[in-house]
Amino acid sequence: MTQFVVKPGVKNLHHEGEKLITTHCCYCGMQCGMHIRVNEKTGKVVGVEPRYDWPVTMGKMCPKGVTAYQTVDHPERITKPLIKKNGEFVESSWTEALDLIEKNFKGLQEKYGKDALSVFGGVSMTNEKCYLVGKYARVGLGTRYVDYNGRFCMSSAAGGFMKTLGVDRGSTLPWPELEHTDCFFMAGSNTAECHPTSIQWLWRARDKGAKMIVADPRETPTARIADVHLDLKAGTDSALANGMMHLLIKEGYVDHEYVEKRCNNYEELKQAVEEFTPEHTSEITGISIEKLVKAAHIFGRSPRSVVMFARGVEQQSKGVDNVCLYTSMALLRGQIGKFASGVATFTGQGNGQGGREHGQKADALPGYRKIDNPEHVEYVSNVWGIDPSEMPKAGVSAYEMFDEIQAGRIRAMHVICSNPAVSAPNNHYIWDGFKKLDFMVVSDFFLSETAEFADVVLPATTWAEDEGTTTNLEGRVIRIRKVKDPIGESKTDWEIMKLIAERMGKGKYFNYNDVPEIFEEFRLASKGGKADYYGITYDRIEKEDGVFWPCPSEDHPGTPTMFKESFGTPDGKANLAAVQWQEPDETPTKEFPHTLTTGRVVFHYLSGTQTRRTQFLMEKCPEPYVEMHPALASQYSIQDGEEVYLETRRGSMTVKARITKAIREDTVFIPYHWGKELSVNKLTNPALDPTSRMPEFKVCAVKLRKA
Ligand SMILES: Nc1nc2c(c(=O)[nH]1)N[C@H]1C(S)=C(S)[C@@H](COP(=O)(O)OP(=O)(O)OC[C@H]3O[C@@H](n4cnc5c(=O)[nH]c(N)nc54)[C@H](O)[C@@H]3O)O[C@H]1N2
Ligand SMILES: Nc1nc2c(c(=O)[nH]1)N[C@H]1C(S)=C(S)[C@@H](COP(=O)(O)OP(=O)(O)OC[C@H]3O[C@@H](n4cnc5c(=O)[nH]c(N)nc54)[C@H](O)[C@@H]3O)O[C@H]1N2
Ligand code: SF4
Ligand SMILES: [Mo]
Numbered sequence: 001m002t003q004f005v006v007k008p009g010v011k012n013l014h015h016e017g018e019k020l021i022t023t024h025c026c027y028c029g030m031q032c033g034m035h036i037r038v039n040e041k042t043g044k045v046v047g048v049e050p051r052y053d054w055p056v057t058m059g060k061m062c063p064k065g066v067t068a069y070q071t072v073d074h075p076e077r078i079t080k081p082l083i084k085k086n087g088e089f090v091e092s093s094w095t096e097a098l099d100l101i102e103k104n105f106k107g108l109q110e111k112y113g114k115d116a117l118s119v120f121g122g123v124s125m126t127n128e129k130c131y132l133v134g135k136y137a138r139v140g141l142g143t144r145y146v147d148y149n150g151r152f153c154m155s156s157a158a159g160g161f162m163k164t165l166g167v168d169r170g171s172t173l174p175w176p177e178l179e180h181t182d183c184f185f186m187a188g189s190n191t192a193e194c195h196p197t198s199i200q201w202l203w204r205a206r207d208k209g210a211k212m213i214v215a216d217p218r219e220t221p222t223a224r225i226a227d228v229h230l231d232l233k234a235g236t237d238s239a240l241a242n243g244m245m246h247l248l249i250k251e252g253y254v255d256h257e258y259v260e261k262r263c264n265n266y267e268e269l270k271q272a273v274e275e276f277t278p279e280h281t282s283e284i285t286g287i288s289i290e291k292l293v294k295a296a297h298i299f300g301r302s303p304r305s306v307v308m309f310a311r312g313v314e315q316q317s318k319g320v321d322n323v324c325l326y327t328s329m330a331l332l333r334g335q336i337g338k339f340a341s342g343v344a345t346f347t348g349q350g351n352g353q354g355g356r357e358h359g360q361k362a363d364a365l366p367g368y369r370k371i372d373n374p375e376h377v378e379y380v381s382n383v384w385g386i387d388p389s390e391m392p393k394a395g396v397s398a399y400e401m402f403d404e405i406q407a408g409r410i411r412a413m414h415v416i417c418s419n420p421a422v423s424a425p426n427n428h429y430i431w432d433g434f435k436k437l438d439f440m441v442v443s444d445f446f447l448s449e450t451a452e453f454a455d456v457v458l459p460a461t462t463w464a465e466d467e468g469t470t471t472n473l474e475g476r477v478i479r480i481r482k483v484k485d486p487i488g489e490s491k492t493d494w495e496i497m498k499l500i501a502e503r504m505g506k507g508k509y510f511n512y513n514d515v516p517e518i519f520e521e522f523r524l525a526s527k528g529g530k531a532d533y534y535g536i537t538y539d540r541i542e543k544e545d546g547v548f549w550p551c552p553s554e555d556h557p558g559t560p561t562m563f564k565e566s567f568g569t570p571d572g573k574a575n576l577a578a579v580q581w582q583e584p585d586e587t588p589t590k591e592f593p594h595t596l597t598t599g600r601v602v603f604h605y606l607s608g609t610q611t612r613r614t615q616f617l618m619e620k621c622p623e624p625y626v627e628m629h630p631a632l633a634s635q636y637s638i639q640d641g642e643e644v645y646l647e648t649r650r651g652s653m654t655v656k657a658r659i660t661k662a663i664r665e666d667t668v669f670i671p672y673h674w675g676k677e678l679s680v681n682k683l684t685n686p687a688l689d690p691t692s693r694m695p696e697f698k699v700c701a702v703k704l705r706k707a
Contacts (some may be wrong), residue, residue: 006055013049021483026463027067029347029473034056041491045072062196078459079488102503104439118145123355126468128518134359140501144392149418151398157345158693160323168487169475174560179204183302183375188312192221193602219662235584235699241325243281246273253300255334268578303304303518310346315697317687326578337563347473354471357531362395367529395611397693402433410647412439420575421449422607422675425684425695448609449675459490466492476546526551584699592701595667625658627669643707651682
């Protein structure tokens, strides 16, 4: 019997007539520890208790986490397959739905070739399922076209870490060590709203004197508590990072011994940052010279520091450059691979870390292997029992799949666990693509905006109705437990992929009876790769409060701190970045004179499919709005709460004004959690980073007026 740890002063967590199942929140990468309350008589999920003894989150949860349970037995759950007939969805049997999918998938492949099919995945799923998505696409359907929503999320962080450090693990240190850090340099992360339960570690550190520097065009709840708020112009991070490194070098803050021993490219970097004097940096970024100098001194003098960033710097057409440069700041100070210091990106989705390592990406195979590497293909083919020649080649990135639809090469798509109709940039192009498809299948548990375009919607299960593992933002592999049986006739994503693979004549490759069987195969598939999970077992996760990858064997302790001795590059040295600042794809013009940036609020999650169905959260934040500075508002005679019309080169929308001094005068901000007419992604720019193929969600040129 599990002991439910109760904090002093907290009543017993156990309620009469209920059982408590220990698991983690389904939403963000914090993966807060929780116990879900289930009524023993009805079997329904009725509530949640925070888990005080979970070492990463220590009993803290945010407003989304405490209401997540309400989505499980929600009245709007899809409980049977839906087939569109004459434009309306009609409930059907699984047999009828699978017959239709088989007929269309096979018919389209006969007519247009194997690559006529495509899969668009997501990382709100367990490692077991994310692993299977890549195999389902390549072996089950035999197509090269598979990519996933992490392309809009973690791909620039991944690209930057690969270049500089040789391995992409979101954090080089375990979270509880943050308490012992002296300085947090945080860029483009609204931690207080997006990873709220991290804040307790920052407060603990600050109680001991730690300093906090935040770079954000908005004075967010995170920036508000900073010692220095670097209020930069959106899209100028590379200039800021170069400017900081210029000062670190000039003021003698470089750890030369570390750099000499462990890094390449120091001379090149030194040359590249030469011109980024405080004056020049201030001119580009709009940050005062005084603030730049103050930030450099605080960061430079801190014995232990952590450079942290998130989508604010990554969702740019130069996102990889930004990541390389901010990571180089930590390297110059000799901080990576040591206690309570390092570099971290705030992983977004629940399994944003694990889900990006095991083959959902167009060019990746399990264990962070590459599909263009013959040895990697051979290894994974062996595990899968196929001939290496049968392995499809690399496909294209998430947004670029829509170019393939336009070109008539992709004819059908299976969307699993994503809502690109809301969350992909340049919405009109996405909607048009969905309409062009000959056949579209969506697996979801709610009728999302994307599902509305589908020919067949398959009822998937929530995280509470299946077991497995996820990998949190630290790189710690943890257990998700099954809380109850699936609602109605819904099925888990792995069962759905297995059923379709069987229909495609590939059943023998998907012969799993349960999740642990998939996990065993997945461990083996990752073995020897950069993200090696081979030594991780369900038992160990239980006993050790999670296990950090890489963990190559069962007697290996796992790797809480990365890069203690060497980096993941061929020569074991980190590559410092010598990269110049480049303008974002769009800059203000006479016609589009302002900058639009987008992001999140604490009460909603991503495309909002789940949180817009949660009453408490909707009461707190019912609709999107545009944040604007009083000076900008008065330029257009706009009062707080009045409707504002905004237009970019791609689309327009009307939302209410929220007038606040907590944003730069030249910038407006709109949260993106709503669909259709209320979707800000009608306006956003799909310009892609050349390496990561990440769209520029964070910067575009906009015009506006009173509606
Ligand atoms: N409440 C809530 N929490 C979430 C999520 C959610 O939807 N809601 N989603 C989860 C996911 S998947 C993700 S990816 C994370 C995202 O977590 P964050 O990246 O922290 O969230 P965002 O709001 O997208 O962007 C962060 C900040 O970047 C700033 N920014 C905009 N442009 C720039 C720029 O050019 N430079 C810099 N330095 N900053 C800029 C914005 O003003 C914003 O405050 O959150 C996770 N947690
Ligand atoms: N303008 C703008 N756009 C953005 C961003 C931004 O900052 N600005 N951020 C981007 C980022 S970081 C991200 S991560 C993306 C996310 O964008 P999406 O991929 O659209 O993410 P979700 O809204 O979580 O969509 C997941 C869908 O799958 C369903 N679902 C949840 N769990 C499961 C499951 O286990 N199985 C199945 N089958 N379905 C499930 C949910 O009901 C939901 O409909 O949005 C991106 N879009
Ligand atoms: S911080 Fe993230 S994981 Fe924790 S409760 Fe909130 S949404 Fe869930
Ligand atoms: Mo994300």
